[in-house]
Amino acid sequence: MGADKELHHIQLSFRAVMDAMARPGRVYGLPATQGKKASRFGLEGPLETLVKMFIDQAVSFCVVAPDPAGIQDAIVAETHARTAGQADAAFVVVPHGCDKELAGQAIVQASAGSFLSPEAGATVLLGCERLAFLTEREGAEAGDASLYWVSVEGPGVRDSHVFGIDCFDWVWARKRRGDEFPCGIEIILVDRQGQVAAIPRSSFLSVLAMEGGAEGEEASWLM
Amino acid sequence: MAYVAVRGGQEAIEASLALLAWERVRPGCSVEIKDIMAAFPDLIDQVMGESSLYAPELAALALKQAQGSCEEAVFLLRAFRSTLERPYVSCAVEPDAMRCSRRISAAFKDIPGGQILGATRDYSHRLIDFNLRKESTDTVRELRREMKRIWKEGWEADGLCEGDGFGGDDGAEAAQDLLPEASVRPPKKGAKDAASPPLGAFGRLPKVADYLRAQGLLAEYDADDATPADATMEPLVFPTPRSMRLQVLARGMTQGVVALGYAAIRGFGLGHPTVAELRYGEVEIAVEHPLGTPGASGDPLQAGRGDAYYLGAIPVTEVEGIFELEVENADGGKEFTFDLGYGMVMGRGETKAIAMSVLDFCLRSKDKRFPTQDEEFVLYHVDGIEATGFISHLKLPHYVTFQSKLSSVRKAKDLAKGSADKPADEPATGPADKSTDGGEGGNDDQAV
């Protein structure tokens, strides 16, 4: 992409992320990237878009992977951002297909900010396989165990927003943090197709029971 | 209701801009950028310093566009600056490597390396030179030739002359050549203290403060070459790191910094410093390769320092002021020592640099008796763009907020009137008086 084209792509993507943050749990689509181009960072395209949207020399970041050096170096070379430990980084990048345990750990450890500076709480950019908004739920085949349904309440949500996602370990990890508002983290979920949903620290989550779906854990958990 | 912005704002603005453009061209003559650079180097220094952007040509252009308003020129240059990325931070500048064309100390008569009075107005008489009325480019060139000739003869007589340090002797030389020339201007013959070193000795001059430091008279600090905080890249959060304070002061309104520095030494601050050293000259700016330079091993991460790119040199004024400081000694008793206040500004801004060194010292104090020791008071208010912007925004319409205020005041007045009309058993004078005396009192957060 030319610099100018990329600028507009990032702008449209940001609006999707901003809307997603303003309406937690609603799924928005990033604009499609034309002309498939190999990622410079070794990340899925949509996640790379989020990295370019937020990360530069003014902030710190880390990549969560067994051996993050390659991706991190590529990001540093292009953005001049500095790397930091998982507990300090302003942005925590969890690539698609990341080991669930590693990802969970990163979410638990991420910086919560402080009462004086809650904005120092980390933003986790979390790659996932699939995201779907409520409207897809009705259409979901009974017994489709591939999606869990998460209900979101809080500022930005009139009643509740429900979205589907292929995994929910991150919900547990978020709950384990035990943040006291206004401290906390923001999680921006992005799937391989470029769908995004955001969970700010002000949101309350519950994983809904799934008919014939997710094995065993039928109850509705309030996070 | 000509200005009332309800309708026709577009036309009013266009007409106003046309009028502004007219005022610029009405006199019917123009001045070239190079002439502005040649004639007003100090003004350009001030604009660049307050803009935090070393760009003499752009500063001159901004001044031209701003019709000579320094405030407006800084505004233009700052707004331009904020569209530029700042990809690199330079290597730390070591001012003891400054190529000094002026260097004085108020603390010691004799300093290692000598005092260099250089060009200064300090000992000039502020009498208007009416001869300048008749000056022309030709007479200026004639004068320049004559001065060069006299100096050259003097140095030749002293055996000092190796290359004249003036560049070409061509009278048709472009006027902007004067600028770089000014910064390597040699000391005047017979200058104060007669300590003027020969041209070849211009180089590393020891700092006066180092002499005091060696004697154990100065508070000791570790060198801190950490990347400085940048107030244009991150928000001011209090308490601020010293690097950010220095930056905000250095780009502060010249007269604002001077006024507060004056207040601090006059009585609303921490006393009267002694200028250990004031030096003016050029410092070299270099950046390291962002990924390091591949060393012999070819491994970019192994590359060490010293492989930096030289970008050029900029003129700066540096001041180190000595302040007395009461400290606790090892026995728990009190003793006096010295500490430094530091000032550095772009170009020739000596008063500002000294005032900055005073404020730097004041702001490091934990004691906040005086506003000059309160970093929020000083740092928020010395910024020219913010001060002038907010002051001038008072010219904007405030119809809505004023209407809201009117409604509140009328309501309070009606209430007061109502209670005043009540029988005497309810003393109504208090609230009634207050509301008439100060209808707007009691609430300062009026809309702005």
Place this chain on the structure above:
Amino acid sequence: MTKQYNFAFFDEASKREIRRAIVKGIAVPGYQVPFASREMPIGRGWGTGGLQITLAIIGRRDVLKVIDQGCDESVNAVNIKKLIHATTDVEITEETRRASIIQSRHRIPEQPLGEDQVMVLQVPTPEPLRHFEPREAATRVLHAQADYTGAWLSLFDQIVCFGTTTTGADHPVKVNGRYVMAPSPIPRFDTMKLHQNSNLTLFGAGREKKIYAVPPYTTVEPLDFKDHPFAVEEFQGRCCDTCGATNVYLDETVDEASGTAVYRCNDTAFCTQQAASKGLI
């Protein structure tokens, strides 16, 4: 201009800085996020905070409306629109309903906003506690500890002195039950338009270097007392002289001939639309 500026004036690093602050602002409703406010080609105090937000979020497909004190054609609104248009070429509208981004100084339009609209408010003084505590470091601590005694006391003080709160515009509100926030100097008449509203509202204070937000469907309560409830500006029985609208914020002007007060809609776009629909113009 020979020098071509980037799309939306800023370099991309500046946009990233503002975008990061916006995201954090939305995540912590009512909290003032410090950001590295850029110097703008218009004066500090003239809407640089709102302008920075608008420039950081705007794209080619946006439709922009800018109002100043309720008016699209006010000199400052025109000036801001001109700058944004010159660097983005976006479509400009006066129709509230058509705009995707509405930047405003001191008013929220009468026409209710929809979910797909972003309201950007210019803020001169973002700190609701500033009038009794001049120090930023101290007010940050008060916010951290949710210590709003001072804010309540100053309202109480007004009631004791004047029998009523005397706040004009910018009446302090509590957002999401946590932060006390300055809603920017919108009249009290507009304050409740922030409460459980369907659109996102962003607040930008350029000189004070703060960005904050009220997300959609968020609780916004004005600070008040049970026996002295929050009250909006009164225009008892008055209506707009031009379109006849009632229950709108009115400007008071003086009729030069008779010397009496005349009232007109402050929101000029709304007034025009009302008048047109009634066949008055």
